[in-house]
Amino acid sequence: MSASRVDLTATGRVVLGLIPFGRRTGYDIKTFVDRTTRHFWAASYGQIYPELKRLEKQDLVRGRPEPAGGRARIVYELTESGDAALKAWLSSDDAPLYELRDEGMLKLFFSDSLPEQRIEIVRAIRAREERSLAHLLSIEPHASEGPEGARLTLQLGIGLTEWTIDWCEATERRLAIETRKETPR
């Protein structure tokens, strides 16, 4: 009954969800996104800064100036209604948005038009996947430093493949994603 008509855009939800990680300036949020959620949700300065203003106008976040020396700096935190809006979103049972645009797959799909190129297309896809995997794995070494919090392992059935997701409740609540080999049945 509270939260009077909250208009929470997709970008707004991301920003709202990131603030509890302790990332509080627009710059912080962008840096963190680029290291983590980028793999399944990217965001640019052109979205983040205006969005912080919009959220503030709706009383979902509150920003206070905390200049670092002479350098302008605005630190944001969730308000009570911001926290409520975040939890409402996490609990909502609307089908979560899923969008994929994969030019490599598209090329492969069209490769009947130029079959001799097929193997190159596949190589490019493999290269992308390898870069992506390297990045995801490179997050992990950080996870072992400091006292490791409780560990939660989730098994996601994605097609016939299983993904193991490890949650480390350490200082940064970092997420490690690994694909898991399946045993044949």
Added chain:
Amino acid sequence: MSASRVDLTATGRVVLGLIPFGRRTGYDIKTFVDRTTRHFWAASYGQIYPELKRLEKQDLVRGRPEPAGGRARIVYELTESGDAALKAWLSSDDAPLYELRDEGMLKLFFSDSLPEQRIEIVRAIRAREERSLAHLLSIEPHASEGPEGARLTLQLGIGLTEWTIDWCEATERRLAIETRKETPR
């Protein structure tokens, strides 16, 4: 030296790539996209019709009116430069675009803010994957009708998981995507 400054947008490439499948009207293209490439590249009427006009202006496709009875209908085909542009794109070694927006993963990533919701979030992700898989598999039975053309099997290393892609060079050159269980090593 030929193809004088061709400005081929992402949507333009999709449309160009689809025409050789024998789908020639805007409506056809949309229907086909929704059945196939939608899984890795979607397109709407609002893109397709204006794009066909833009491609025609650049002499990459040619449309001729072929009314079906009293029903207006424009059938498109590739021009020579259109075919060249398509092949140039398929051969280009620019890193192919890859974009993913996955709200479920985002929720999961943020779920420290509401841990008791975690399992529901995972269920929603699983549900999405199951719907998607069901759809992909449902394409396959069609593949066995009619004389099946040459079959090409590609193994894509995506992370530690293998994907098998079967190419059926039948009338529709249909693509079947399956995940493959891996043998443990």
Added chain:
DNA sequence: AGGTGCATGTAACAGGTTACATGATTAA
């Protein structure tokens, strides 16, 4: 007679990227 499918299109809107402008602090 009515619903579904075939068929073409656009206007308004929403969402997102890129490039730019500006300037302080910090580490090499």
Added chain:
DNA sequence: TTAATCATGTAACCTGTTACATGCACCT
């Protein structure tokens, strides 16, 4: 001193979705 990093912001542009308008053909 100079480059990298921290920090904020916007304007112009590009892309894409949604909703609407229109109408014929075909099947039941």
